Amino acid sequence: MTKFEALGLAQPLLDAISDLGFETPSEVQEKSIPVLLEKDTDLVALAQTGTGKTAAFGFPMIQKINADSRTTQGLILSPTRELCLQITNELKLYSKYVKGLNVVAIYGGASITEQAKQIKRGAQIVVATPGRMKDMIGRNMVDISKIDYCVLDEADEMLNMGFYEDIKDILSNTPEEKLTWLFSATMPKEVASIAKKFMHQPVEITVGTKNAGAATVQHEFYMVGGRDRYAALKRLADANPGIFSVVFCRTKRDTQRVAEKLIEDGYNAGALHGDLSQNQRDLVMNAFRKKQVQMLVATDVAARGIDVDDITHVINYQLPDEIETYTHRSGRTGRAGKSGISMVIITRSELRKIKSIESKIKQEFIQKQLPSxxxxxxxxxxxxxxxxxxxxxxxxxxxxxxxxxxxxxxxxxxxxxxxxxxxxxxxxxxxxxxxxxxxxxxxxxxxxxxxxxxxxxxxxxxxxxxxxxxxxxxxxxxxxxxxxxxxxxxxxxxxxxxxxxxxxxxxxxxxxxxxxxxxxxxxxxxxxxxxxxxxxxxxxxxxxxxKKRSGRKGGGGRRKDGGNKSFKSGKKGGFNKKGGKKRSGFY
Known part of the structure; x- marks a missing residue:
C-alpha cells in the first residue's frame, strides 16, 4: 500500500497521482485528507504557501462530489487570477480519470459571458476570484445555493487585499449546511472572524508553528545607508550568479523604477504591479516561469498568485508594513521541500522591525555583510x-x-x-x-x-x-x-x-x-x-x-517612449560598464 492509498483515496485519484509522479504526501496533505474524507466537518488549516494545499483540499473534494450531477457542488475562492487558474489546472489533472467532472475558472480580465456559458454546460466545481464571483452572482450567471463544499484558499491574502465584504456577500448566498474548508498561511484577526462567523466547530490543523516561517528558508539582513539600497541589490544579485528571485518593493512606482534600472544595467529583470494590463502581466509571468526573467520586481498585491517552486531568493528591497506580509514574501522561496533564502535590505533605523519579525515567525535572522x-x-x-x-x-x-x-x-x-x-x-x-x-x-x-x-x-x-x-x-x-x-x-x-x-x-x-x-x-x-x-x-x-546578530547565541515614472510596455529585450552575454551582466529584461 502506497502512502497516498493509506490516506483513503479512491483508485481514479491514485491513478492520477501516479501519472503526476507524486510519491509522498506533504504534511498538510497527510493531516487534512483523512479528516476531510472520513468526516463531514469544517476545517481550518494553517500552512505556508508551497506546502501542497491544493491537493490537500482538492483530492477530498473530487472524491466526495457526484460527477453524474451537473449541479455546482464545490466552490473554491482564491485571491488572484493566477492562483485561480493554477488551482483549476491542478484539479483537472487530479480528476483526469473521474468521468464527467468539470472544473471551471471564473476571474476578472476575461469574457464574463464565456465563463457563464461554461458554467451553464455543467460545472461541479467552480474556482473563482471574489470580485468576479460576486459580479456573476449579481447577474444571476452562477448558482451556488446548492453547494456542499466551500474552500477559502489563501484566506489571509484575500482579506489583506480587501475582499472581506465580498467574501461575506458570497458566503451569504451559500447553504448554511455546507462544509467550509479554510486554508491560510497566517491567522490574523480578520481570518479568525470569518472562521467564527461562517464555520461550525472546525477541526484545526497547523503545519509547523502558527504564523511561523518555513524551516526551509534562511533569513538574512544587510544594513546599508538609505541611498545605497539599489547598489546593495545589485551586489546581492552579482554575488549569486544563478539567482532566480522575487524582489519586493512597497509601491508600484518603486517597483517600476527598480525594474527599469535593473534592465538598464543589463539584468534579466521584470516588473509586476497593478498598473500593468492583464496581457502585460501574463507576458512577464510567462517569461519568469521560463527563467527568461531572473529578477521579478513586484508589489505584494501583484505577487499574490506567483506559485513557482524553484525560486532561490526573495529580496526585500523594502520591508512591508505588516509582519504577516513578510511571512508571505519569504514563503515564495523554500517551497516543495527545497531550501531558499530571504534577504532584507535595511537601514539602521529599521533594525527594530527585524526583531519584531523574528518574534512573529519564531526564527532568527542572520546579519550579513554585503560582499565587497x-x-x-x-x-x-x-x-x-x-x-x-x-x-x-x-x-x-x-x-x-x-x-x-x-x-x-x-x-x-x-x-x-x-x-x-x-x-x-x-x-x-x-x-x-x-x-x-x-x-x-x-x-x-x-x-x-x-x-x-x-x-x-x-x-x-x-x-x-x-x-x-x-x-x-x-x-x-x-x-x-x-x-x-x-x-x-x-x-x-x-x-x-x-x-x-x-x-x-x-x-x-x-x-x-x-x-x-x-x-x-x-x-x-x-x-x-x-x-x-x-x-x-x-x-x-x-x-x-x-554570524547571528550581536547579543544572540550563536517604478520610477513612465518610460520616455510613453510605455508601460510589458517587456523589453536586451543583449545577452558579457558584462556592461555598470557591472551587471547584459541580459534581456521585462517590465
Missing amino acids: GIEICEIQLYHLANKIKETKVNKDIDAYLPAIYDVLEGIDREELIKKMVSVEFSQFFNYYSKTKDLNSSESGKERGGRDDAGYGDIPNEGSVRYFINIGERDGYDWMSLKDFLRDTLNLEKEDIFNVDTKDSFSFFNTEANITEFILQTFTDFKVDGRFVNVEVSKSPGGSKGG
Missing part, C-alpha cells in the same frame, strides 16, 4: 571558468578553426586562458575594484568590517572564509552543505556559518582558530572518488556580520 567588490569578482571568476568548462563545443566552428589558430599562433596555453577570461572579466573587475564598502557603519567598520575600498585581508574578528569545490550541481544547498561540513568536521552547527552555495562551488565561514584543522581535514579528501578541495578564500567574505 573583490569578493564578487572572485565569485564571478569561478562562475565564468565553470561556464567555459561546461560549454558544449559547437561543431560548426570547425571550419573557422584554421584561421583562428593563425590569429592565436604563438600564445601558450596559460596566456590564452588568461586572455579568454579577461575578455569578459576585465570590465566587471574594473567596475567593482573602484566601488566603496556599502555596509552601514554599525555593521561595517565599527564591527570589524572592510575598508572603504571594499577590500581587506581575512577579517580581524576571528572569522575565516573558505572556498570549496562542490555546489548546487553536486546536489548541495546551504542546508545540506552545512550538514555535510558539520558531520565531516565533527563540529557544532553554529561553528559553520555564512554558507553560500553556487552552481559548482561554495563558500563558508568558521572561526579562525580551527582553520588549520579545516585545511588538514580536506587534504586529499574524497567523496565518491572525487577530490573535495577546501582553501582559504582570497576575499574576506563575511566578518562578524556572517
Whole structure:
C-alpha cells in the first residue's frame, strides 16, 4: 500500500497521482485528507504557501462530489487570477480519470459571458476570484445555493487585499449546511472572524508553528545607508550568479523604477504591479516561469498568485508594513521541500522591525555583510571558468578553426586562458575594484568590517572564509552543505556559518582558530572518488556580520517612449560598464 492509498483515496485519484509522479504526501496533505474524507466537518488549516494545499483540499473534494450531477457542488475562492487558474489546472489533472467532472475558472480580465456559458454546460466545481464571483452572482450567471463544499484558499491574502465584504456577500448566498474548508498561511484577526462567523466547530490543523516561517528558508539582513539600497541589490544579485528571485518593493512606482534600472544595467529583470494590463502581466509571468526573467520586481498585491517552486531568493528591497506580509514574501522561496533564502535590505533605523519579525515567525535572522567588490569578482571568476568548462563545443566552428589558430599562433596555453577570461572579466573587475564598502557603519567598520575600498585581508574578528569545490550541481544547498561540513568536521552547527552555495562551488565561514584543522581535514579528501578541495578564500567574505546578530547565541515614472510596455529585450552575454551582466529584461 502506497502512502497516498493509506490516506483513503479512491483508485481514479491514485491513478492520477501516479501519472503526476507524486510519491509522498506533504504534511498538510497527510493531516487534512483523512479528516476531510472520513468526516463531514469544517476545517481550518494553517500552512505556508508551497506546502501542497491544493491537493490537500482538492483530492477530498473530487472524491466526495457526484460527477453524474451537473449541479455546482464545490466552490473554491482564491485571491488572484493566477492562483485561480493554477488551482483549476491542478484539479483537472487530479480528476483526469473521474468521468464527467468539470472544473471551471471564473476571474476578472476575461469574457464574463464565456465563463457563464461554461458554467451553464455543467460545472461541479467552480474556482473563482471574489470580485468576479460576486459580479456573476449579481447577474444571476452562477448558482451556488446548492453547494456542499466551500474552500477559502489563501484566506489571509484575500482579506489583506480587501475582499472581506465580498467574501461575506458570497458566503451569504451559500447553504448554511455546507462544509467550509479554510486554508491560510497566517491567522490574523480578520481570518479568525470569518472562521467564527461562517464555520461550525472546525477541526484545526497547523503545519509547523502558527504564523511561523518555513524551516526551509534562511533569513538574512544587510544594513546599508538609505541611498545605497539599489547598489546593495545589485551586489546581492552579482554575488549569486544563478539567482532566480522575487524582489519586493512597497509601491508600484518603486517597483517600476527598480525594474527599469535593473534592465538598464543589463539584468534579466521584470516588473509586476497593478498598473500593468492583464496581457502585460501574463507576458512577464510567462517569461519568469521560463527563467527568461531572473529578477521579478513586484508589489505584494501583484505577487499574490506567483506559485513557482524553484525560486532561490526573495529580496526585500523594502520591508512591508505588516509582519504577516513578510511571512508571505519569504514563503515564495523554500517551497516543495527545497531550501531558499530571504534577504532584507535595511537601514539602521529599521533594525527594530527585524526583531519584531523574528518574534512573529519564531526564527532568527542572520546579519550579513554585503560582499565587497573583490569578493564578487572572485565569485564571478569561478562562475565564468565553470561556464567555459561546461560549454558544449559547437561543431560548426570547425571550419573557422584554421584561421583562428593563425590569429592565436604563438600564445601558450596559460596566456590564452588568461586572455579568454579577461575578455569578459576585465570590465566587471574594473567596475567593482573602484566601488566603496556599502555596509552601514554599525555593521561595517565599527564591527570589524572592510575598508572603504571594499577590500581587506581575512577579517580581524576571528572569522575565516573558505572556498570549496562542490555546489548546487553536486546536489548541495546551504542546508545540506552545512550538514555535510558539520558531520565531516565533527563540529557544532553554529561553528559553520555564512554558507553560500553556487552552481559548482561554495563558500563558508568558521572561526579562525580551527582553520588549520579545516585545511588538514580536506587534504586529499574524497567523496565518491572525487577530490573535495577546501582553501582559504582570497576575499574576506563575511566578518562578524556572517554570524547571528550581536547579543544572540550563536517604478520610477513612465518610460520616455510613453510605455508601460510589458517587456523589453536586451543583449545577452558579457558584462556592461555598470557591472551587471547584459541580459534581456521585462517590465
